[in-house]
Amino acid sequence: MNTEHVEQRKFLINSRGFQTPISEIKPQDLLKHDLVLELTEQAKAQSKAHEDFKRKVFSEVNDLIALIAGEYDVSIGGAKGNVTLTSYDQKKRIQVGIADQISFGSEIDIAKQLITEVIEDELADTSSFIAQLMRDAFEADKQGQYNKNRILALRKYRDSNKSDKWTNAMKALDEAIICSDSKTYITFQERNIQGAWVQIPLVSKSL
Secondary structure: OOHHHHHHOOEEEOOOOOEEEHHHOOHHHHHHHHHHHHHHHHHHHHHHHHHHHHHHHHHHHHHHHHHHHHHHOOOOOOOOOOEEEEOOOOOEEEEEEEOOOOOOOOHHHHHHHHHHHHHHHHHOOOOHHHHHHHHHHOOEOOOOOEOHHHHHHHHHHOOOOOOHHHHHHHHHHHHHHHOOOOOEEEEEEEEOOOOOEEEEOOOOOOO
16 A cells, blocks of 8 residues: 555545545445455456456457358357367366356447448448358348358458458457347366366455
């Protein structure tokens, strides 16, 4: 804690929203206040880092699924979208689980609009195959739902266009997939000396 900062302050805001002079606040209350603020900010930073890492995992796993499905015509994962990726030596693995059938957040409509604009502005006359692929991906079924595999396959083309509009479309696509209503989980595991799988905790265990 920065004691110099404590000495320079003239007041704190109390629970009623009024300014309380530092001279009227007990030293132990100042210490407690500063510790709470300091640790809370650290907790928020840790939480954001964890969320950013989770997004990175989902994004890169979905990229791999799209790549393998498109290049090798092989499907990865179960009917609900659960995926297990294992290292070649079978000593480490990642499990990405989706409790329910994956759905897309409202960002999917933003992605669709931006992708459509790029198609109309840049791809319509130059790459009819990609343009048709993009249009097909956003064909909804009778229930108004998009095909998950077709949407994920679009991620293969994230580097096919360098425009800001395309970059924003791919970002919206990521957000739509990651921020779906389905409950998701990620686990990292590695084998211990006995050969059993041991989970690598992403959140600290209780002290």
